[in-house]
Amino acid sequence: MEKGVIAVSAMDAFEKLEKVGEGTYGKVYRAREKATGKIVALKKTRLHEDEEGVPPTTLREISILRMLARDPHIVRLMDVKQGLNKEGRTVLYLVFEYMDTDLKKFIRSFRQSGQNIPSPTIKCLMYQLCKGMAFCHGHGVLHRDLKPHNLLMDRKATAKVPDFGFGNGEQILTLWYRAPEVLLGATHYSTAVDIWSVGCIFAELVTKQAIFAGDSELQQLLHIFRLLGTPNESIWPGVSNLKNWHEYPQWKPLSLSIAVPNLEEAGIDLLSQMLQYEPAKRISAKKAMEHPYFDDLPDKSSL
Structure with missing residues (x-):
């Protein structure tokens, strides 16, 4: 043993x-x-x-x-x-x-009080999340089920990624945080599925609402397409070969700042790199840590 x-x-x-x-x-x-x-x-x-x-x-x-x-x-x-x-x-x-709380409860407490989560707090939490994911991905481990409910926090607002769907290979990702390639039936995923989830969590920290809150796989895709535009072969080569691909209504992409109005320009840029359709174009967790959005974060090494 x-x-x-x-x-x-x-x-x-x-x-x-x-x-x-x-x-x-x-x-x-x-x-x-x-x-x-x-x-x-x-x-x-x-x-x-x-x-x-x-x-x-x-x-x-x-x-x-x-x-x-x-x-x-x-x-x-x-x-x-x-x-x-x-x-x-x-x-x-x-x-x-044992961790005291989780990100879902943390976001809910701000929603109930009518206050926004302070920008430096969001930046600090996002940096910690990217750092945790960079460590996992650097060791070849995907999480596949990142969501506010399972990002644990202690009283000092240190965010931690919990265990990795232990013994649970069936249910991949909660719907709202599920990457489009998974929704469209891709059989091979990469670390990019986690980065999509991180992007969704980022937007939710700013607005206190899920950015894509679908109640079925189809609705989830349509929510994504309405904001980011309906993907096609020129934006995402190979998308029409995915198992669940159909002819979808055609939407043009909107600016992310419409969906996440209180986020500074550098944050919108980082979010757009996390929510790229083509998985290979999505920013890595390691690269995300070097993004200018985090430039004014004091003492990153202690986080």
Whole structure:
């Protein structure tokens, strides 16, 4: 068994305080480590019923999480414990650092108070998000499900990217933050799918509303086309060969400053580079960190 996967019942070591979420892969609890009193997030992961022990894919995902946890903008995996559920089946408990809130709640609190999120705060959060994604992408890892709800924050407004759809290869990206190539049925994606999501989150931090809020895959595409113009072969070579491509209504592109009116010019430029149709033309997370939008951010090295 991999080093660090300890065959101790997680419930001997932790006291569950409350359930804080439920993903496709299992439940998440706020819990207290009995030995230290430290508050942690405990993610209970069901293993496939037909497998004996811990499957190699799960061990591989754990080792990826461990490697990524070296970056300060990735939520830290502190430990892994194995236990049995009531039916006697193996469950893994992933022990993560506990974060106080998430970006969705943060945005909602400003929306409810009628205030805008201060521009320096947006800049700081965006830089941290780009930095976290640059680290992941530099290690060949795509997140594929970035959204405000799963970008965690602590009380010092440090944003952290959480774990990577653990054991969940089916549902790729939440609709509102889903890249057009995924909506159009592309079978191969690149790191650019995450950059599209980062762009959508950027716009939402400024306006406090989702920039593309579709309630179906078709509606989602139409929202994107209405703002960015209907794509064609000259803008995005190969688009008409994608599986879900149809003849769509023809819209001309509008200025992004119409959709995101309070964003400074450099921010609009960065956003436009994140929301490029052709994935290869989208700015990388590493390049985004060097964009002039971040020039007046004090002491980037400490972020």
